[in-house]
Amino acid sequence: MIRKVAIMLLIALFLSSLSIYADININFKGHWGESIIDKQFLQDHFNYLIKEDTKASDLDQPIDKKYFILSLYTILNGYQKEEIDKNSEKTNIENATKYLRSKQILEKDGNIEGKLTRKEAVKYLVKTLELSKEIEISDASFMPFKDMLGLSEEYKKYISKASMIGIVKGYGDSTFRPEENTTVIEGIIFMQRLKGEVEEMNKNIPFKIVKEKWSGIGTNNLVTTKQSKEKVLVTITKEFPTSGYNLTVKRVEKYAQGKYKIHVDIKTPKPNDILLQVISYKNITIEIDKKLLDSRNYTFEISSSSPDIKLK
Known part of the structure; x- marks a missing residue:
């Protein structure tokens, strides 16, 4: 009897999950963005849109600024379904x-009511992204549209950065x-791209330690690289004032295009x-598979959270 009840509960849960996705597909069927939208992303970060009376045409209506902010919050703070569901x-x-x-993405006295212009949306997206990565524009005069x-110069900068990393694409007439x-629909797609970019930038790069040694001479915080056909060897050097210290590599993190931090303990x-x-x-030498790096032009730097030794 207990086994039958358990099976029935599992079937009910499975069917309920199917009904959620079925509603999304039916509501948005035929819309140009249907094949672009990740249904799970929509469920997690725009669940207030999933209603029985939602029509495909509703996706082309302006999004409320407060809802855009709410979705951005769920991406930054991690989707906490129980908290979102229990609160009004x-x-x-x-x-x-x-x-x-608190993250200085929104202005302290900024109004969150009304609609959101495309330039405002991009500003919030880029400021969010720059919490965890550096975005540089090599050509200050670069204007993609x-x-x-x-x-203003402020909005030119934000739009240029967003275009450069692929969060926004613009229209066919440039x-x-x-x-x-x-x-x-634009808000959903913008944030879907943002989340993918943040996850990519925060991705740890696999590495293998191939050599460790102590020396009486060296240069503090020196980082050198050597390349072979398939591998990149990165050697870091750290200076210590006395014996008794030790240095280990914890992880390698990509934090910007072509830029990586070697986190040490x-x-x-x-x-x-x-x-x-x-x-x-x-001195520690690590080996990284070249295909895991962006291109031939990459740089590495040492990063440490240890308060006892300050890296110069």
Whole structure:
């Protein structure tokens, strides 16, 4: 009997999950964005849109700024379904606003009511992305769309950065239409791309330690690279003032296009240890598969959260 009940519960859960996705497909069927939208992403970050009376044409209506902010919050803060579900819409929006203001994505006195222009949406997306990565424009005069001339330098910068990394694509006539309202479908696609970019940038790069040695001579925080056909060898050097220290590589993280941080852990001597007062250098060489890196032009830097030794 218990087994039958358990099986029936599993079937019910399975069918209920199917009904959610069926509703999404039926509601958005025939819309140009149907094949672009990730249904699970929509469920997690735009679940307030999933209603029985939602029509495909509703996706082309302007999105409310407060809902855009709420969706952005769920991406940044991690999707916490139980918290979102138990709170009222007003509480969720208040929490989102407070959080994004604390991260300086939203202005402290900024209005969250009304609609959201495309240039405003891009500004929030780029500011969100720059919390975890550096975005550089090599050519300051770079303008990917022909209707950017009348914009402030601030918005030119945000739109250029968003275009460069692929969050926005613009229209077929090479315009961006920055003053137009962001539609629901545009908001979904913008944030879907944003989440993918954040996940890619925060991805750890696999590596293998191939050599470790101590030396009496060296250069503090030196990073050198050697390339073979398929591998890249990266050697880091750290200076220590006495014996008793140790250095280990914890992870390698991509934080910008072609830029990587080698996160290290520094073990300090115990307070009562008898130490040799001699400067020494720890050298560690790691091997990385070249296909995991962006291109031939990449740089590495050492990063440490250890408070005892400050990297110069």
